[in-house]
Amino acid sequence: MSSVVEPVPHCPLCTDRSPSNNFKLLPCQHSYCERCLEELLLLEPDGHSYVLACPSCRFPVSLASDGILGLPTIEPRGGGGGGGKEERRTSSSSIGPVCSRHDKVIQLYCETCLSTVCQSCAVEDHGNHLYYQINRSQSKHREEVRGGLKDIENKRNQYRSSLSKVREREEEVKRRSDEIQAEIESLAERLTQLVEESKNNLLKELTSIKEKKLRVLLDQRTLGEERLVEIERVSESLEQFLSIESNQQFLSQKKTMMELIDRVNTGSGLSDFEPNERNDIKFKGSGSLLVLNKTIGEIGGTLLHQYCSPTVTSSASIVTANSTTIFHLKLKSEDRPISVSTDLFSCKLLPPYEAPPIDCVIKEACPGEYCVNMKPTSEGLHKLSIKINDCHINRSPFTIPVAPATSGLSTTIIPNVHQPWGVAVGGANNEYLLIAESGTHVVSLYQTSTGSKLRAIGGKGKEDGKFTDPRGVAITPTNQILVTDYDRVQKLTVNGGCVRSVCGKGSGALQFQEPKGITCSNNRILIADTKNHRIQVLNNDWSYCQSFGADVLRFPWDVTCDEDGYAYVVDNDTHNVFKFDHDGKFKMKFGSKGSGPGQLQWPAGISYSRDHLYITDDNNRVSIFDTTGSFIRHITLDKGDAGNTGTMEEDDVVCLWVADKVSQS
Structure with a gap:
């Protein structure tokens, strides 16, 4: 317990001045006996702390659970004393700063200034501020x-x-870098091995050629040296x-000397001692290193695909059968061109119907x-395979639609048709051409041949x-x-007798x-x-089966089907072609409004033949697509108003019939 030394x-x-009674010092520096303070003590609502007000200055004092006992005790120093505030000597070490x-003693904390103050400071400088006992504020x-500590944690x-x-x-x-580094080092080691093996093979071949030539030249040199001796x-x-000097001796040895001269002159001539081997050893890097180039090319092809990830940009003009077309190809990696030797490329055009591939240059x-x-030598969907050392480049093989050859295109005109609308070709042997003539309310039958x-x-x-108004036929x-x-x-x-009729306006x-x-x-x-x-x-049997397309179609104008049961519908309002499967489920659409390649303008007719779709529209032409929606080409018609189309097949020829409402043909 803290204490303060004072006079009595x-x-x-x-x-009461009895020394036996304990006197307590309040934070406001007023002192009272312990007994009187006990009577003033009030219990806080929490049940664990107390509060009292100084009887002299009404200063509020908050006390802990030990109550009055927690206040400093005044010890008498001797001599007399007076009431109220006494002359004191306090110990800051026992009662605080x-x-x-x-x-x-500093016993208050100003919430306004966020500082500790004494009672006098609170009265003089913090009169309108909010302050509490330090033990309460703390x-x-x-x-x-x-x-704040929790947020920090x-x-x-x-x-x-x-x-x-x-x-x-x-x-x-x-770890990944180490793996790639190991792969690169392994690849470099393999390349080094390949180069070393190729070098050894080339040096071995060179040594063999050199030794052969030197052996021949050595034999020739040895013989020449013997002859020279x-x-x-x-x-x-x-x-x-x-x-x-003796004439007799000279003449007696002449015969021997002449024999020596004849033997020298009749021996090998100088021409026999010209070098029998030419100095024609040559080194052609591309030819001699063929195996090495191929092996490095294979590794390079792997690098090209695994590490470069080339971006392939390709384009081709309209491709027709029996005509040469250029397919443009660009290889890039991170917007940088990749150059590969054309010797490493393999390009083949793969025709449909299991025909043999065609080599490309x-x-x-x-x-x-x-x-x-x-x-290409035939029409239909072709595949262009482009490989580098037997590895397909990105997106290979490419799909190349090939249109029929345009050479020899002939036109047959049937005149005097009154507002033709629908056109159809069929019958048991495609012998009939039918034209719905809305102007005369009839269907005319023609012989296709x-x-x-x-x-x-x-x-x-x-x-x-x-x-009333015949349209489709x-x-x-x-x-x-x-x-x-x-x-x-x-x-x-075919004679006009009605077999069945379904009518009724409604939905x-x-x-x-x-x-x-x-x-x-x-x-x-x-x-x-x-x-x-x-x-x-x-x-x-003309019973109802199903309806489809209401969720995507606006004004369906004509419909055709392929051998697999897929239905193709031209929409005159959206300028699109819609594809549905046999159950009527929407699969895709293609085409857009316009007059450019692959665009349509109020399409009115569609027909199918040999994997191709033939579509007429107000652009006065027939646009040809494959069944995947890829545009192939278009055939321009004379100025008019193309209506529906009809097709027939005759050997290798597709005959296309188009109704023209303007020229009435």
């Missing part, structure tokens, strides 16, 4: 600091977690012979840019076998004619609103129910 204290409340201005501020944990992830990523990068010996003998126009010359008119069926009327393999009219569909014989099953295109496929009849925005399908 007294209590202003009970005037003392204010330097007022020599009073609890609140400790909680505030604890909250959370942030510390987050930093630790992030740093842990960074360290893990550093280890991953180092013999000639020099004869020469010395002749010189000695000429030096003989590739040339490098500039670094990273190549031209592939190809000449000659173009001559056979008959016209129908006529204006609403009864069966008659037409088709013919079944059993020679039954299908015709769409204003709000009905009829089945007729329900077997009801129509201005139907147009019609086709038959796989024992089903598909009708472009234009203003109901759908394709309505009937069974072969």
Whole structure:
């Protein structure tokens, strides 16, 4: 317990001066006996602390759970004393810091200034401020600091977690870099081995050639040297012979000397001692290092694909059969061109129908840019395979639609057709050409082989076998004619007899609103129910089967099918072609409004033949696509208003019939 030494204290409340009674010093520096303060003590609502007000100055005092016992005790020093504030000597070490201005114990904390003050400072300088006992304020501020500490600890944990992830990523990068470095070193080691092996092989070959040539030259040199020794010996003998002064002795040895001369002259001539081997050893790096180049090329091809990841940009003009077309190719990596020797390329054009591949020629126009010359011999979807050392480049093989050859294109015109709309070719042997003539309300039958008119069926009327406004027309393999009219569909014989009729304006099953295109496929009849925005399908017995396309179609104008049952619909409002499967599920669409390649302008007719779609529109042309939506080419028509189309196959020729409402043909 803290204590304060004073003269004999007294209590202003009970005037007690008994030394046996404990006197307590309040923070406001007023002192009272312990007994009087006990009577003033009030318990706080929390049940664990106390509060009292100084009887003299009403200064609030907050006490801990030990109550009055926690206050400093005044010890008498002797002599008399007075009530109220006494002359004292306090110990700052026992009761806390003392204010330097007022020599009073600092017991308050100003919440406004965030500073500790004594009672006098609170009265003089902090009159309108909010302040509390230090032990009361410290609890609140400790909680505030604890909250800040908790946030700091959370942030510390987050930093630790992030740093842990960074360290893990550093280890991953180092590990991956080490793996790549090992691969590169292994590759470099292999390349070094290959170069060393190639060098050894070349040196071995060079040594063999050198030794062969030197062996021949050595034999020739040895023989020549022996001959030269013999000639020099004869020469010395002749010189000695000429030096003989005795005529008799000279003549007696002449015969021997002449024999020596004849032997030298009749031996090997000088021409025999010209070098028998030429100094023609040559080194052709590309030829001699063929194996090495191939091996390095294979590794280079692997590097090209694994590490360079080349971007392939390709383009080709409209490709037609029996004509040479250039396919442009660019190889780039990170916007930098990649140059590869054309010797490492393999380019082949793969025709459809399992035909043999066609070799193509590739040339490098500039670094990273190549031209592939190809000449397809047939139409249809081809595949262009481009490899580097037997490794396909990105996107290879490329799809190349090939259009039929345009040479020898002939035109047959059937005149005097009144507002032709629908066109169809069919019958058991494609012998009939049918034209729906809305101007005269009839369907005219022509012979496809000659173009001559056979008959016209129908006529204006609403009864069966008659037409109000015939639009779409088709013919079944059993020679039954299908015709769409204003709000009905009829089945007729080639002589005009009505076999079946379905009519009724509406949007329900077997009801129509201005139907147009019609086709038959796989024992089903598909009708472009234009203003109901759908394709309505009937069974072969003319019962209702299904409807589809209402969620994507706006004004379906015509419909056709391929051998697999896929339906292709031209929409006159969206300028698109829509593809559906056999169950009517939407698969894709292609085309867009315009007059450019692959664009359509209010398409009106569509027909199918040999993996190709033929579409007529207001651009006065027939646009040809494959079944994947890839544009192939277009055929420009004379100025008019192209309507529907019809196709037929005759050997290797596709015959295309187009209705022209302007020229009435």
